[in-house]
Amino acid sequence: MDHGAPLGAWGEAPSGRVLDPRTEAFARARLGEPLGAPGPSETAGRGAGQTLHDNSALTPERMRALCPGVEWSLEASLRARFSRGMSYLNLMSWRAGEAARLPDAVVFPTSHDHVLEVLAACSAQGIAVVPVGGGTSVTGGVDTPDLDTVVVCSLDRMSDVQNLDTESGIVTVQAGATGPQLESYLNERGWTLGHFPQSFERATIGGYIATRSSGQSSSGYGRIEDLLVGAEVATPVGTLSVGGYPASATGPDLRHVVLGSEGALGIVTSADLRVRAFPTFREYSAAIVPGDFSAAANVVRALTRSPLRPTIVRASDEAETRALLTMSGPGGVLGGAFSMYVRMRRALPGSLIIVGWESESATTLAAMRAFARERLADAGAVSIGGRPGRSWVASRFLGPYQRDAMMDAGYLVETFETVVVWSAIDDTHHTLAEVVRAELGDDSYVMAHISHSYEVGASLYFTVLAGARSDPRASMDRWRSAKAAIMDALAECGAAVSHHHGVGRDHRDFLPAAIGPVGEDVLRAMKTTLDPGWIMNPGALVTRSDGQR
Numbered sequence: 299m300d301h302g303a304p305l306g307a308w309g310e311a312p313s314g315r316v317l318d319p320r321t322e323a324f325a326r327a328r329l330g331e332p333l334g335a336p337g338p339s340e341t342a343g344r345g346a347g348q349t350l351h352d353n354s355a356l357t358p359e360r361m362r363a364l365c366p367g368v369e370w371s372l373e374a375s376l377r378a379r380f381s382r383g384m385s386y387l388n389l390m391s392w393r394a395g396e397a398a399r400l401p402d403a404v405v406f407p408t409s410h411d412h413v414l415e416v417l418a419a420c421s422a423q424g425i426a427v428v429p430v431g432g433g434t435s436v437t438g439g440v441d442t443p444d445l446d447t448v449v450v451c452s453l454d455r456m457s458d459v460q461n462l463d464t465e466s467g468i469v470t471v472q473a474g475a476t477g478p479q480l481e482s483y484l485n486e487r488g489w490t491l492g493h494f495p496q497s498f499e500r501a502t503i504g505g506y507i508a509t510r511s512s513g514q515s516s517s518g519y520g521r522i523e524d525l526l527v528g529a530e531v532a533t534p535v536g537t538l539s540v541g542g543y544p545a546s547a548t549g550p551d552l553r554h555v556v557l558g559s560e561g562a563l564g565i566v567t568s569a570d571l572r573v574r575a576f577p578t579f580r581e582y583s584a585a586i587v588p589g590d591f592s593a594a595a596n597v598v599r600a601l602t603r604s605p606l607r608p609t610i611v612r613a614s615d616e617a618e619t620r621a622l623l624t625m626s627g628p629g630g631v632l633g634g635a636f637s638m639y640v641r642m643r644r645a646l647p648g649s650l651i652i653v654g655w656e657s658e659s660a661t662t663l664a665a666m667r668a669f670a671r672e673r674l675a676d677a678g679a680v681s682i683g684g685r686p687g688r689s690w691v692a693s694r695f696l697g698p699y700q701r702d703a704m705m706d707a708g709y710l711v712e713t714f715e716t717v718v719v720w721s722a723i724d725d726t727h728h729t730l731a732e733v734v735r736a737e738l739g740d741d742s743y744v745m746a747h748i749s750h751s752y753e754v755g756a757s758l759y760f761t762v763l764a765g766a767r768s769d770p771r772a773s774m775d776r777w778r779s780a781k782a783a784i785m786d787a788l789a790e791c792g793a794a795v796s797h798h799h800g801v802g803r804d805h806r807d808f809l810p811a812a813i814g815p816v817g818e819d820v821l822r823a824m825k826t827t828l829d830p831g832w833i834m835n836p837g838a839l840v841t842r843s844d845g846q847r
Contacts (some may be wrong), residue, residue: 410567496514583681597673613650
């Protein structure tokens with residue numbers, strides 16, 4: 299976890315935490331004037347008479363007895379950093395000065411055996427354990443539950459790459475390694491994992507697995523379940539080893555017990571992941587498909603179903619296209635010429651599509667590129683060259699920093715996502731956008747894109763912006779109301795609770811309707827078997843049938 303960023307913010311962008319002029323102009327025009335709002339700080343969370351020096355239920359003497367040989371800390375400011383995730387409500391709660399339930403201690407194991415020892419000791423004493431990797435959850439998945447005693451198990455000290463099997467194309471890595479740490483190691487040796495979620499800079503391998511993550515290059519490399527060969531999991535009752543083969547018929551695939559388990563069953567300590575040779579050739583292109591969003595979705599579907607599918611394919615709806623062109627389009631005379639060209643070709647309103655190809659072979663890349671251009675031409679798309687695609691790749695991890703700057707100005711900014719089959723894309727997209735607009739009013743802006751697609755369907759990822767409020771609690775209440783309406787609308791549309799953000803605590807109450815009573819019983823049975831004391835991340839993913847933690 300990054301300990302340098304102030305509480306209530308993702309971090310400090312290279313250019314500083316300020317809105318660039320184009321984004322500020324767009325926000326003023328669409329959302330209204332910015333207002334002064336509390337900013338993040340190291341002293342956030344000290345409101346309502348609360349301080350970060352609240353007494354812990356654990357003493358140094360008890361910690362030494364609880365986990366001998368394992369590093370730990372009772373320091374209040376450190377515990378605060380591990381108390382919440384990175385959702386809009388999490389960050390705003392710091393800015394609003396809301397009191398936090400801090401974990402009573404943070405432990406830093408350095409080995410699988412250390413994790414086993416911590417879990418066994420906590421289980422014996424009924425102490426809740428919340429596993430934390432990068433702390434980037436946006437669904438309440440790492441928020442400290444309000445229980446008598448809670449320990450955070452941080453994997454910060456478990457980030458080693460243990461083996462690279464180049465013949466098999468498998469890397470073995472400890473679960474605390476971040477995306478950049480692993481990617482740097484692999485790139486130096488001519489390999490890549492190819493997994494790039496927007497939280498890439500801070501998210502960990504264990505977090506990828508625990509939340510069933512999907513990266514922005516999923517069209518070419520697959521989701522984390524496609525990359526996971528095997529894993530070691532520490533549980534309160536011992537070690538669970540899953541996978542280890544390219545495929546097998548030895549009963550149900552227990553990897554899928556671990557994938558998406560969100561720390562409620564145990565802690566992933568290491569993983570075997572499929573890697574590929576680092577691509578020799580990379581190319582990106584962009585085009586605008588005229589008409590409504592369904593025309594762009596049709597292009598994405600055709601590209602996805604082909605053996606020549608791109609490595610990256612992303613389609614923005616009309617609202618997101620307008621925002622992107624306004625905030626990041628070419629400026630000055632070039633901007634005017636660009637706008638005139640697109641209007642002449644009748645491409646606006648339309649949807650921006652970004653396509654990327656990566657390959658070890660120039661011939662293979664050329665074939666993928668030619669196929670994509672044919673499909674785009676069939677849709678009447680107007681090519682706008684490679685620069686927008688390259689610009690998106692260069693800036694694709696800056697979203698969280700931009701959110702910080704928007705929040706500094708008092709604006710509401712949050713995301714949500716889902717996944718549906720192709721036949722439901724249009725209705726779901728329209729319904730969800732209308733629900734959010736109805737909830738947030740005229741000073742809101744709702745946009746969406748497809749960034750993960752499959753033969754039978756695709757994800758929809760929404761970004762929501764709304765006008766500034768000087769009182770952060772007013773903005774928080776506004777988003778809570780909108781989110782409740784969104785979750786109801788997802789159920790009515792038959793859309794999934796989540797595509798890649800996970801369940802956590804925020805979505806937990808919506809899961810039973812999605813998986814049914816038998817599904818709930820299966821989850822509870824797994825939980826009881828691996829975690830008989832129900833100490834693992836209580837309140838996340840699943841609860842007892844009696845309503846207790």
